[in-house]
Amino acid sequence: MQTINANGANIPALGFGTFRMPDEDVHRILPQALALGFRHVDTAQIYKNEASVGDVIANSGIARGDIFLTTKVWVDEYKHDKFIASVDESLKKLKTDYVDLLLLHWPKSDVPLAERIGALNEVHKAGKVRNIGISNFNVALLEESVKLSDAPIANNQIEYHPYLDQKKVIEAARKHGISTTAYFLMADGKVPSDPVLNDIGAKHGKTAAQVALRWAVQQPDIIALSKTATESRLKENFDIFDFELSSGEMTAIHGLAKSGSRIVNPGHLAPEWDN
């Protein structure tokens, strides 16, 4: 699989997401995802499934070094001592002595950004975390994080799909060598039934879901996350590296973006968005 190089991180361009995936589903579907070839797994403290993700990876027969594993520190754990303890707890649950990428899950917090970025750097220096990053950050907070951090910021994970224009924050990240990971690429079910995406897919023998995933990974410095608990969709979502969208098709998909298309916007966690 293609990888994205970002400030030292080498991130597989397609990752398997585990949001809203209870332990039973993780135990059932993640082994199949790994068997199919997924080598990038995305979890978070708040998903409450780190232990099952850790079990599956440990029992997969795949070398730990061959899997890119991301977790995210939840906002309740942002104060320095809690932060460090929470990372140790995550590593214990994940049954590993390091994660490949550790993100601050959401920006809004009473804990100063300097303290949070400092804690990210501390666990990075200690070797518990290979790369550090942020999630749901806007341009201003991304720029501030870059200034505050000794270790380079490798990634900003954000909502991104054909209906949501994220040019500003992606460009700002790119300027600093920071990659962007796209979540919610199915746009809450809107993508699979989209006529434009279905028409483009038909020309390639692909589904609308595959077109959206392909559209993401065909952009420089973009990583796509895909979540499914449905076995039949696993292969569909993985098979996006054997076709190419034309520049006209890429433009047509970008053209689907319109204001008011943001889906994930929790007021107590979200920053002031750039668009």
Ligand SMILES: NC(=O)c1ccc[n+]([C@@H]2O[C@H](COP(=O)([O-])OP(=O)(O)OC[C@H]3O[C@@H](n4cnc5c(N)ncnc54)[C@H](OP(=O)(O)O)[C@@H]3O)[C@@H](O)[C@H]2O)c1
């Ligand atoms: N940083 C953050 O704040 C944040 C926020 C949200 C998500 N994430 C991460 O990003 C990952 C992806 O986001 P997501 O899980 O919300 O969304 P997603 O990948 O857009 O998938 C959402 C839903 O679409 C369905 N789906 C998947 N593939 C499909 C296909 N080929 N055809 C039709 N439907 C399909 C799935 O249903 P079934 O499971 O029933 O198949 C899934 O529940 C998450 O799992 C998580 O790791 C991060």
